[in-house]
Amino acid sequence: MNYSIPKDIFVKAAKEYGTPLWIYNRETIEERVKETKVFDVVRYAQKACSNLSVLALMKRLGVVVDAVSAGEIVRALKAGYKGGIEKGKAPEIVYTADIFDADALELVKQHKIPVNIGSPDMIEQLAAAGIRTDLTLRVNPGFGHGHSSKVNTGGDLSKHGVWHEQIKECVKLAQKHGMWISGLHMHIGSGSDFEHLAKVCDSMCDAARALGSHLKTISAGGGLPISYKEEEKGNRIDMQLYFELWDKARKRIEQSIGHSVSLEVEPGRYLVAxxxxxxxxxxxxxxxxxxxxxxxxxxxxxxxxxxxxxxxxxxxxxxxxxxxxxxxxxxxxxxxxxxxxxxxxxxxxxxxxxxxxxxxxxxxxxxxxxxxxxxxxxxxxxxxxxxxxxxxxxxxxxxxxxxxxxxxxxxxxxxxxxx
Ligand SMILES: Cc1ncc(COP(=O)(O)O)c(C=O)c1O
Missing domain, CATH: 2.40.37.10 (Lyase, Ornithine Decarboxylase; Chain A, domain 1)
Incomplete structure (x- = not known):
């Protein structure tokens, strides 16, 4: 097996810090971040590895983050990320979840954190809490994919996202409460199957039609795979092709709405595994x-x-x-x-x-x-x-x-x- 860290470091580290022990190679993270920078915005799904030093490294590398819980918002803030949105820039923290708990709602309010809505009820709850924040919609396109049924995040048996037929309802609901939905997000499972991905891109274009000219960002979600088996290590994902598929979808959307749209990607595993x-x-x-x-x-x-x-x-x-x-x-x-x-x-x-x-x-x-x-x-x-x-x-x-x-x-x- 190959190591990206000298072998004697493992022995020294085990003696000094004891075992079990996690060791991360910073250079590997830097390389992976560089590869994903073909996208306009790289948003790290911190659930993959939320150690503060890893988050601070991501920040130094120009990567923004998502947060799926109150605790992850706290981690992001502690690592130096800020809430709110600076004009012309991607928000540094986005709360992405299917529910709010009381702590998350409070932190979203306090730090003006934009929300990626996973259930229509969340819009009502924001309004009830007196929050007017920027919204994006995590859309469940009606189908999914993934390396295990436990990571398949689309389809009618998935709890994730707003059902694709309810996008217009969510737009109306948000408008009723003085909020705009300016982005669409699809994370429908981990894996790389370009045929499947093309289907996801088509669904994003369909969803964009429902949103019209308010759309400013689309997010391809995460799911960029790595090879865990030594003999498959040579088959790295074709990042350029992955980007091009999404870029084509973005251009189709731009043509139909008549202005530019930012393209985000939201990898977890790919950046740190x-x-x-x-x-x-x-x-x-x-x-x-x-x-x-x-x-x-x-x-x-x-x-x-x-x-x-x-x-x-x-x-x-x-x-x-x-x-x-x-x-x-x-x-x-x-x-x-x-x-x-x-x-x-x-x-x-x-x-x-x-x-x-x-x-x-x-x-x-x-x-x-x-x-x-x-x-x-x-x-x-x-x-x-x-x-x-x-x-x-x-x-x-x-x-x-x-x-x-x-x-x-x-x-x-x-x-x-x-x-
Ligand atoms: C909303 C969302 N984005 C991104 C990711 C990251 O997925 P991956 O680590 O496969 O890139 C996940 C993983 O569950 C997720 O739920």
């Missing part, structure tokens, strides 16, 4: 009948994608001593949780599979690759396991960007009440 490694340590190796298990000290409380989606992550071993790792064996890699689904080598549906890995020893490091997106940000405290530390690597230097959670922090809101 390949930058990230989850470094764990093998704590036990055991045989169950014919199967060999490598049991590591990271579990689905750290990286949930294999358990949740059956997702594949590349796995490599770094010896804890000077041993050459010449031999290999088929093993199952599992975590420490008291939960049988806590297995990193599994496919969708929970089918446990083996992986051919170097013959390892207890104490060796086991690295999960391409773990920068939907890794740390989807971690949990289940089994009362603490959030792992996060570190960023750049040009020979490694810096901690999040301390490992302490037991005190984990317990600080619990109360012992004698009933």
């Amino acid at each position: 390949e930058s990230g490694y989850l470094v764990s340590e093998i704590r036990a190796i055991k045989k169950q009948a014919d199967n060999t298990f490598y049991l590591v000290n990271a579990g689905f409380t750290d990286l949930v994608r294999p358990s949740f989606y059956g997702s594949y992550h590349g796995i490599s071993i770094i010896a804890c001593d000077d041993r050459e790792l010449n031999e290999s064996e088929n093993v199952i890699v599992a975590g420490p949780l008291c939960e049988s689904g806590d297995v990193f080598t599994q496919e969708e549906g929970g089918f446990v599979v083996t992986r051919n890995l170097p013959k390892a020893q207890v104490g060796d490091l086991l690295i999960l690759h391409d773990a920068g997106a939907y890794g740390a940000s989807m971690s949990s405290n289940y089994n009362s396991r603490r959030y792992a530390a996060e570190a960023m690597y750049s040009k020979g230097e490694l810096k901690l960007i999040r301390e490992r959670q302490s037991f005190e922090q984990m317990l600080q809101n619990d109360k012992v009440i004698d009933f």
Whole structure:
């Protein structure tokens, strides 16, 4: 397996900060951002990895953000992004969700954050809270796509977005309350299938017709894929082609409404997945009948994608001593949780599979690759396991960007009440 970070850094980092540990390579993030800059505006879907240092890096790289919760608005503000809209510029933060909770509504009001509406009720709720803000509509075009049914965000079984036949109703509702819908957004799942994408672009053109001349921006959403398997690493998405498909749709829209329209993209995974490694340590190796298990000290409380989606992550071993790792064996890699689904080598549906890995020893490091997106940000405290530390690597230097959670922090809101 290839590493974008020198191997000895993993060993040093594990010694210095302990494991499990997330390491992100800053240069990889910078490269991915550069590639996506063919679009007018790159809006980072921070849910992929919302560490403040990652957000601050995005800001320095000229990337704006979306926020899907009150907490993500707070993170964006803390990282230096501002609410409101400066004339001629894309808003730095956009709240994109299908509901408001009380905290989100309050923060939207306080910081004048534009909202990407996912349910018509949100318009009424903005008006009831006395908020007049810029609106865009997240449209569900009636169909979806994605690498798993859990990330398919379009169609009549999806909870996301405003149904495509309700756009005009939303426009009227917004106008009734003194607001304008000036943008359209479609995020309908993660994957790259250009035929499918062309269908999405056509739907955007149809939706734009319903909005008419008020339209100022269209957003292609996220969903730009990466290859998780080593043998598919050469098949990178054709970013130019991806852009051109959307650009054609944009030009068609511009022709029909008679003025220019800004084209946004909203990637999460693409910008951070390949930058990230989850470094764990093998704590036990055991045989169950014919199967060999490598049991590591990271579990689905750290990286949930294999358990949740059956997702594949590349796995490599770094010896804890000077041993050459010449031999290999088929093993199952599992975590420490008291939960049988806590297995990193599994496919969708929970089918446990083996992986051919170097013959390892207890104490060796086991690295999960391409773990920068939907890794740390989807971690949990289940089994009362603490959030792992996060570190960023750049040009020979490694810096901690999040301390490992302490037991005190984990317990600080619990109360012992004698009933
Ligand atoms: C509204 C929205 N935009 C962008 C994204 C980012 O998707 P991806 O990480 O696949 O690029 C998501 C992911 O769920 C999303 O819901």
